[in-house]
Amino acid sequence: MDRNQLMKWIKAPTKMAHKYSLNAVYFCTGCGVIEVPPTITSRWDAERFGVVPTATARQANLFLITGYVSVKTLRAIIRTYEQMPEPKYTVGFGSCTINGGMYWDSYNTINQLDKYIPIDGYIAGCMPRPEAIFVAVTHLWTLIDKDMADGYKRYRKNYAAYRANQEMILGEMEWPPIFQTEVATAITEREG
Amino acid sequence: MTNPLGTRLDATFKGVELRSGVDGRLAVVVPREAIVPVLTFLKEDGYDYLQLISCVDWIDRGEFELVYLLSFYTEDEVGRDGGKQEVLLKATVPREQASAPTATGVFAIAEPHEREIHELYGIHFEGHPRLTPLFLDRDYEIPPFRKDFDTKQYVADVFDRVPPIDEEG
Amino acid sequence: MRELELYFGPQHLGMVGNFSITLKVEGDRILEATANPGYLHRGFEKLMEGRSWIKNFPMVCRINLVDPDHMEMIYAMGVEKLAGIEVPERAQFVRSIYLELARVSSHLFGLWAYANMLGFDTVSNWAMYHRDLVLDLFEELTGGRVYHIYVWPGGVRRDFPEGFTDRMVSTLHSIGGCVPDYDTTFFNNKLFSERARGVGVVSREEALAMGGVGQVIRATGMKYDVRKVDPYAAYDRVPWEVHTRDDGDAYSRICVVRDEMIESVHMIFNLIDAMPEGDVYNRVPNPLKWKIPAGEAYVRCESSRGELGLYLVSDGGEKPHRVHFRTPSYAHGLAILEKTLVGANIADVGNIMMSMYVVAPEIDR
Numbered sequence: 208m209d210r211n212q213l214m215k216w217i218k219a220p221t222k223m224a225h226k227y228s229l230n231a232v233y234f235c236t237g238c239g240v241i242e243v244p245p246t247i248t249s250r251w252d253a254e255r256f257g258v259v260p261t262a263t264a265r266q267a268n269l270f271l272i273t274g275y276v277s278v279k280t281l282r283a284i285i286r287t288y289e290q291m292p293e294p295k296y297t298v299g300f301g302s303c304t305i306n307g308g309m310y311w312d313s314y315n316t317i318n319q320l321d322k323y324i325p326i327d328g329y330i331a332g333c334m335p336r337p338e339a340i341f342v343a344v345t346h347l348w349t350l351i352d353k354d355m356a357d358g359y360k361r362y363r364k365n366y367a368a369y370r371a372n373q374e375m376i377l378g379e380m381e382w383p384p385i386f387q388t389e390v391a392t393a394i395t396e397r398e399g
Numbered sequence: 400m401t402n403p404l405g406t407r408l409d410a411t412f413k414g415v416e417l418r419s420g421v422d423g424r425l426a427v428v429v430p431r432e433a434i435v436p437v438l439t440f441l442k443e444d445g446y447d448y449l450q451l452i453s454c455v456d457w458i459d460r461g462e463f464e465l466v467y468l469l470s471f472y473t474e475d476e477v478g479r480d481g482g483k484q485e486v487l488l489k490a491t492v493p494r495e496q497a498s499a500p501t502a503t504g505v506f507a508i509a510e511p512h513e514r515e516i517h518e519l520y521g522i523h524f525e526g527h528p529r530l531t532p533l534f535l536d537r538d539y540e541i542p543p544f545r546k547d548f549d550t551k552q553y554v555a556d557v558f559d560r561v562p563p564i565d566e567e568g
Numbered sequence: 569m570r571e572l573e574l575y576f577g578p579q580h581l582g583m584v585g586n587f588s589i590t591l592k593v594e595g596d597r598i599l600e601a602t603a604n605p606g607y608l609h610r611g612f613e614k615l616m617e618g619r620s621w622i623k624n625f626p627m628v629c630r631i632n633l634v635d636p637d638h639m640e641m642i643y644a645m646g647v648e649k650l651a652g653i654e655v656p657e658r659a660q661f662v663r664s665i666y667l668e669l670a671r672v673s674s675h676l677f678g679l680w681a682y683a684n685m686l687g688f689d690t691v692s693n694w695a696m697y698h699r700d701l702v703l704d705l706f707e708e709l710t711g712g713r714v715y716h717i718y719v720w721p722g723g724v725r726r727d728f729p730e731g732f733t734d735r736m737v738s739t740l741h742s743i744g745g746c747v748p749d750y751d752t753t754f755f756n757n758k759l760f761s762e763r764a765r766g767v768g769v770v771s772r773e774e775a776l777a778m779g780g781v782g783q784v785i786r787a788t789g790m791k792y793d794v795r796k797v798d799p800y801a802a803y804d805r806v807p808w809e810v811h812t813r814d815d816g817d818a819y820s821r822i823c824v825v826r827d828e829m830i831e832s833v834h835m836i837f838n839l840i841d842a843m844p845e846g847d848v849y850n851r852v853p854n855p856l857k858w859k860i861p862a863g864e865a866y867v868r869c870e871s872s873r874g875e876l877g878l879y880l881v882s883d884g885g886e887k888p889h890r891v892h893f894r895t896p897s898y899a900h901g902l903a904i905l906e907k908t909l910v911g912a913n914i915a916d917v918g919n920i921m922m923s924m925y926v927v928a929p930e931i932d933r
């Protein structure tokens with residue numbers, strides 16, 4: 208560990224800690240999920256990068272959205288995302304999350320995921336290879352270092368807009384808004 | 400047609416039309432009221448395996464065609480020539496007033512198939528125990544698998560309407 | 569005791585795949601189970617009606633992510649039947665070898681999921697590693713790890729590259745050499761067999777009444793396999809056996825999977841020996857303007873989870889008029905699972921579901 212690294216640890220220990228222990232939610236959302244098991248098992252071994260799957264959303268801080276999102280899944284995704292504690296990072300895996308991919312004309316898949324929840328980064332490809340996940344993870348580290356992986360802050364800040372978009376597709380949702388607008392603004396202002 | 404099963408079907412039921420079906424299958428066209436009796440007859444005849452219930456939308460003719468594919472469990476090679484044939488049972492349902500009797504009483508596996516057809520084509524199955532939605536979360540005005548449902552238009556109207564989030568605002 | 573309603577999935581550790589089940593429980597006992605699919609519904613069959621015959625190949629393989637090759641195969645078979653295209657003899661052998669490789673990789677994935685669910689992490693890591701070795705073969709052959717689009721109407725896209733069969737044989741030997749290890753740590757391990765014996769019993773009558781196929785009925789002693797019953801590709805050219813067990817429980821089902829994997833490997837060796845020389849591809853008309861005569865076809869093949877069927881209707885145009893897949897998980901996941909779960913423990917839901925190898929996207933399509 209060089210001096211630079213050491214200073215980072217001393218200055219912002221929590222940030223460094225969660226940067227190197229990304230706990231991914233165990234949620235298989237689309238066909239991209241077929242590359243996740245190889246990634247987390249012995250051959251590619253995502254644990255080298257500190258990525259481990261976690262059973263529950265309440266203990267996770269990385270949400271890999273692996274592929275196309277149907278309307279029914281969107282509900283589950285939002286619910287899962289809102290249950291994760293902050294700071295949390297989302298990565299869209301595969302072209303389906305970017306613009307709908309090959310299901311651009313399907314009546315049941317939402318095309319652009321970042322209209323509904325904030326996304327910190329995308330992995331392009333239909334099906335991206337396991338290496339691509341690692342590239343994404345290292346890239347996410349850089350973003351976290353530079354404080355640019357701020358999806359959860361954006362979510363809080365623009366919560367009203369996100370919620371409106373979600374309701375456009377899902378209709379009335381069963382759970383109340385997680386942020387009151389004023390509270391969200393207050394937290395955002397305090398954190399700067 | 401010289402076919403033992405066909406002859407028997409012809410003798411037992413009225414309005415049964417026989418066609419030579421695809422690759423060795425026997426295609427039987429029946430009126431919609433006769434679906435359940437014919438299925439029962441075939442089941443007693445050894446056709447114990449309902450492979451599929453499908454539905455085809457022939458919008459020009461203004462009707463749906465329900466297709467029941469019947470086969471049987473066996474441990475030997477199916478005799479393609481001379482042996483027992485598989486059966487393709489067809490019935491038409493008008494597009495307005497689309498309803499048909501349920502086959503759940505004869506084959507248990509008909510239940511999810513009919514539920515799916517009800518949801519995607521809007522055909523009502525009389526007597527079905529639970530015609531609740533199976534796959535879909537949203538309500539569609541026209542059931543999505545009908546030919547007059549335009550998916551591209553729907554995507555433009557619904558998903559593309561959702562505005563992107565204005566990060567600055 | 570009070571009745572509770574329990575939502576099992578889609579985000580749940582005991583749930584592989586995007587699927588959910590609503591359970592009505594009393595204490596630890598399940599009173600009623602309702603499968604709740606649709607999380608992966610994309611309306612494939614509708615989308616395929618809007619794309620030309622050839623453009624549908626990338627679509628079909630995405631219906632089943634675990635075993636995409638049988639999807640390609642069945643669609644190619646359907647198109648060939650409608651258009652009346654012959655397939656050269658060598659291509660039939662190549663297809664069979666390719667499909668058996670796919671079966672091995674898919675079964676290894678299933679083994680991963682099952683072992684992982686029960687907490688046998690060693691075995692699950694092995695299975696996933698061995699699957700990756702098979703994927704390397706696929707990558708060499710087709711260029712893709714998961715989705716290959718190798719089977720094509722009229723044959724396959726290209727012949728085996730130089731030296732491919734040797735590499736395939738040596739990979740399969742090295743996987744096969746680990747079977748004793750798998751046996752001692754998993755299949756014959758008391759920890760596992762106690763957990764799986766007598767769980768999720770499906771009797772033969774039940775299975776047949778609800779359209780069960782594949783391992784579910786082969787675990788009840790019924791030798792039903794489409795490769796034997798209605799042979800396609802080159803399955804009737806080489807000798808092989810259908811493996812069955814008699815108890816109909818989760819343990820029997822997973823043992824059928826094990827035996828099938830070994831049989832597949834032997835079959836590949838036999839197929840390689842019997843493979844004739846020749847072309848692997850018959851030219852089809854310009855695929856971009858390909859009109860297929862009006863008609864209908866029903867074709868079936870044996871995917872890694874059981875009988876897979878395709879009902880295809882053409883109205884003489886450039887696009888299909890109706891496509892309908894009859895997938896094995898449909899019957900298993902919607903009808904048989906709901907029945908089998910009644911009376912089971914909550915902890916066994918994943919166990920039963922994975923022993924039937926229910927793959928959610930196949931149900932939803």
Ligand code: SF4
Pocket residue numbers: 237238239273274275300301302303304308309332333334335630
């Ligand atoms: S990007 Fe491709 S691989 Fe990923 S979910 Fe979409 S279709 Fe599947």
